[in-house]
Amino acid sequence: MTALAWAALGAVAALVMAALGSLINDEIRGWLDLAPRAILRLAATWLDPAQRETIYQDEWLPELCYALRDAESRPITRLIRGTAYATSLLISARRIARTERATRISRTPPQSVATSTEGVGLVHSPNLHSALIARIPAVTSRDLAEWFSRLESGPTFLRREERAHWLAEDAGISCGYAYAIVHEYELRRRLRLRGA
Amino acid sequence: VEPPAEDLTLTPKMAAVIKIFLEDTQQPRYGLELMRLAGQPSGTLYPILMKFERAGWLTSGKEDIDPKAEGRPARRFYRITGSGALAAHCQLAALSEHYRPPATQRLRLAPQGSTA
Numbered sequence: 001m002t003a004l005a006w007a008a009l010g011a012v013a014a015l016v017m018a019a020l021g022s023l024i025n026d027e028i029r030g031w032l033d034l035a036p037r038a039i040l041r042l043a044a045t046w047l048d049p050a051q052r053e054t055i056y057q058d059e060w061l062p063e064l065c066y067a068l069r070d071a072e073s074r075p076i077t078r079l080i081r082g083t084a085y086a087t088s089l090l091i092s093a094r095r096i097a098r099t100e101r102a103t104r105i106s107r108t109p110p111q112s113v114a115t116s117t118e119g120v121g122l123v124h125s126p127n128l129h130s131a132l133i134a135r136i137p138a139v140t141s142r143d144l145a146e147w148f149s150r151l152e153s154g155p156t157f158l159r160r161e162e163r164a165h166w167l168a169e170d171a172g173i174s175c176g177y178a179y180a181i182v183h184e185y186e187l188r189r190r191l192r193l194r195g196a
Numbered sequence: 197v198e199p200p201a202e203d204l205t206l207t208p209k210m211a212a213v214i215k216i217f218l219e220d221t222q223q224p225r226y227g228l229e230l231m232r233l234a235g236q237p238s239g240t241l242y243p244i245l246m247k248f249e250r251a252g253w254l255t256s257g258k259e260d261i262d263p264k265a266e267g268r269p270a271r272r273f274y275r276i277t278g279s280g281a282l283a284a285h286c287q288l289a290a291l292s293e294h295y296r297p298p299a300t301q302r303l304r305l306a307p308q309g310s311t312a
Contacts, residue, residue, distance in 0.1 A: 058258075059242070062269040063227040069268050085228070085238050092239025099243040132286070135293055161282065176286020 032075055033068055036082030039090050040064055046093035051100055060089060132180040140173055147181045160186065202251040206287045209236060213244050214284045217276035224273035245274060253280030
């Protein structure tokens with residue numbers, strides 16, 4: 001065989017190898033995406049059939065697709081990101097299923113100090129409310145009587161939340177404490193009126 | 197009418213998540229973004245989001261995209277409710293109080309090189 005024939009054969013072999021390499025690359029890229037999806041599907045088997053629709057289809061899978069798409073040009077990043085996301089869910093899938101069941105079953109109307117006629121609002125449990133009220137002098141350096149007189153000298157509001165927002169902004173305290181002060185003020189005022 | 201938020205006792209991990217929502221109460225947040233910002237893995241984040249949603253602190257919805265055009269399904273987003281924001285402020289204050297060191301105690305450090 002002449003040198004020319006060897007050179008031609010070599011060129012053809014190089015072309016075939018390049019084409020094969022490209023095919024292998026594509027094949028590996030395809031498998032890289034399948035691995036996180038397979039792990040996620042495995043995680044979903046721990047969920048109840050009803051949960052699969054809401055948790056796996058509506059939440060996990062779209063988020064994984066977004067993660068993979070976001071790192072489209074970086075296959076290694078894509079593999080790491082997708083696998084980390086799916087593996088963490090695989091480890092916690094049983095706990096997630098339990099949490100979902102527990103929160104779904106235990107969701108009952110809150111036992112609260114707020115009444116249902118008050119519309120939109122924050123509902124403190126009586127324990128939390130008492131704890132916040134007890135901490136107010138230490139946290140704000142003012143006792144409740146001072147806060148109540150500030151409320152009385154302030155503007156009039158129809159809703160408790162608006163009053164709490166005003167107090168929080170006016171005095172520079174957190175909304176939670178402001179709400180507790182306003183609520184306590186209203187409770188005591190109601191008691192005073194009943195006693196009168 | 198938005199329902200009132202139920203009381204939830206925050207753990208530090210829950211606090212890290214809800215704080216992100218308080219930074220911009222109108223901003224919808226997505227799972228991956230929350231994982232990155234809160235430094236929590238997916239397996240920790242989703243149960244937390246479920247608790248917040250069930251307690252009425254968060255509300256969720258579907259991303260407004262055309263899945264065919266985008267080449268991916270629409271994601272679920274979360275947004276904090278008005279009553280959830282108030283409840284979060286309150287509980288974060290309670291948590292901060294819980295972890296605050298006592299003001300009357302001075303921190304005494306042993307001099308370097310000394311043995312206890």
